[in-house]
Amino acid sequence: MKYIKLFIFLFISINFCSAQKPQPNLFKRSFVAYKGCEDSKDLEHCYEISFHEFLAKHINRKLLKDSIFLEAKKDTVTVSANILYDEQGKVVKHYSRISNPASNRVEGLRYLLDSIPVVKPVLDRYNNGVAQSARNLFGFYLDKAKDTIVPILGYTPDEVPFDIIEKVPIYKGCDESLSNEDLKKCMSDKVRAVISKNFKVKLAKKYRLDPGIQRIYVVFKIDKKGRVKDIQARGPHPGIEKEAIRVIGKIPKLTKPGYQRGEPVVVPFSIPIVFAVPD
Known part of the structure; x- marks a missing residue:
């Protein structure tokens, strides 16, 4: 030899093909506008709250909820979402991912990508759409007494994936x-x-x-x-x-x-x- x-x-x-966060002073709209957030002064915060509610609605469906309750080792679970929106505000499914708190399967909650509403995209100074990724961590409390999963606003887990980490x-x-x-x-x-x-x-x-x-x-x-x-x-x-x-x-x-x-x-x-x- x-x-x-x-x-x-x-x-x-997990690395994703995504656009970097735009500089606000160079764009007419520096973050995507989620449905209902169009007039918000803080589009990013409104997106986080709205997407949190979107996830809560879907993971409370019986089959997924039951599997989360069965598999969870704690009374809180974390869902990471990395969503790439194109120039028209549509989800680019190939480069987007939502983790599954009930499973370590590679596919995660990929089927939810079809349900994410079209957003108003980032706009440059010339009103051209710009692709952007939205990366977030969402916490949920497992309320077994009421048989429901409750979103925890402002939740910070002990572990944060490298692609999501703020700093x-x-x-x-x-x-x-x-x-x-x-x-x-x-x-x-x-x-x-x-x-x-x-x-x-x-x-x-x-x-x-x-x-x-x-x-x-x-x-x-x-x-x-x-x-x-x-x-x-x-x-x-x-x-x-x-x-x-x-x-x-x-x-x-x-x-x-x-x-x-x-x-x-x-x-x-x-x-x-x-x-x-x-x-």
């Missing part, structure tokens, strides 16, 4: 003044560098891995103090899994943790490490 080439693809949580964790060496999107990229680059520098690809030979593309799926969390914890790995050999965990453990304590609604939260990551084993 002459060499093993390492490819690292970083996918933090991304700050990796050491990343400029805090950068935008959230740029900070995500900076952090991705820093973690990628740690893996590239420390992962011992020659272990593939030691553990006699089959030729071809091999993958290790790694998950970990950044806690409320910015420390890496709960590292787990699933790969083609226990020894390779152990190596992935060792490498991720070298990520230093971050300068700042993630913040949601002004509170520090735990931010989970999912990282596939992909490498090629030659014949």
